[in-house]
Amino acid sequence: MPDAFRSPFENRTVAGRALGQRLAQLKLADPVVLALPRGGVPVGLEVARALNAPLDLLLVRKIGVPWQPELAVGAVMDGGAPVIVVEPRILAETGIDRQYIEERAQQELKEIERRRAVYLARRAPEPVAGRTAIVVDDGIATGTTVRAALRGLRQRKPARLVLAVPVAPPETIEALRAEVDDVVCLMQPEVFGAIGYFYIDFHQLTDDEVITLMRQAPRAHEEPSAAA
Numbered sequence: 096m097p098d099a100f101r102s103p104f105e106n107r108t109v110a111g112r113a114l115g116q117r118l119a120q121l122k123l124a125d126p127v128v129l130a131l132p133r134g135g136v137p138v139g140l141e142v143a144r145a146l147n148a149p150l151d152l153l154l155v156r157k158i159g160v161p162w163q164p165e166l167a168v169g170a171v172m173d174g175g176a177p178v179i180v181v182e183p184r185i186l187a188e189t190g191i192d193r194q195y196i197e198e199r200a201q202q203e204l205k206e207i208e209r210r211r212a213v214y215l216a217r218r219a220p221e222p223v224a225g226r227t228a229i230v231v232d233d234g235i236a237t238g239t240t241v242r243a244a245l246r247g248l249r250q251r252k253p254a255r256l257v258l259a260v261p262v263a264p265p266e267t268i269e270a271l272r273a274e275v276d277d278v279v280c281l282m283q284p285e286v287f288g289a290i291g292y293f294y295i296d297f298h299q300l301t302d303d304e305v306i307t308l309m310r311q312a313p314r315a316h317e318e319p320s321a322a323a
Contacts, residue, residue, distance in 0.1 A: 105295050107138050110262075110294070114279065115146065118142060125254075127221050128146065128151070129221075132154070132305050134232065140308050140311060149313055152210075154210055154211055155171065155172040156170065157240050158199045160185065168182055168239075171207075172247035213305075213306065228256050229259050233290060236287070238271050245258065257275060257278070258274070258280075261293070262290060265285065268283055
């Protein structure tokens, strides 16, 4: 298995199966899998199947630099009381003021609510308190969005918080270790570039694809199906 990780993953499903196999070896108690949409959902589905654990979503949105939206100056997560995380270095380098971040966060919270309605039909979040919460994405670059998700999830008081991703740069993983109890990352390439470099198929998922995947997801106390 380790040799396979030197080549790109075929797609997110294949990456999720490999990640699920690694996590299954840890014998995690009472797990619940929480995926970051959209790209983390097919990965999270395979992890949930491997662990026979319920799958839920962590709804978090990046706050981009106005003239370079892909560069995150912060992120916001909805979790009862929204959690906003800011990247101090990017804030200092760009000169962006806090008012912009607050205003943008409010806009992103509206998108979070839209996604909650579309993806989950407003169903209640899966209980996390006292359980092993496993946060899954298809990869991590800078870690701003994931950091917001982890800090928001801590407020729901899991007994153990695990970050699990197929690929991320080693410096990002090291920076995120303080936020979690355990990290599982299959590849930590020194030369990173972008998450998509490590997948053959890295297409942008649609809302319809996310809805379909969530309908296939295991629910609490569900027995494994023959199809899984």
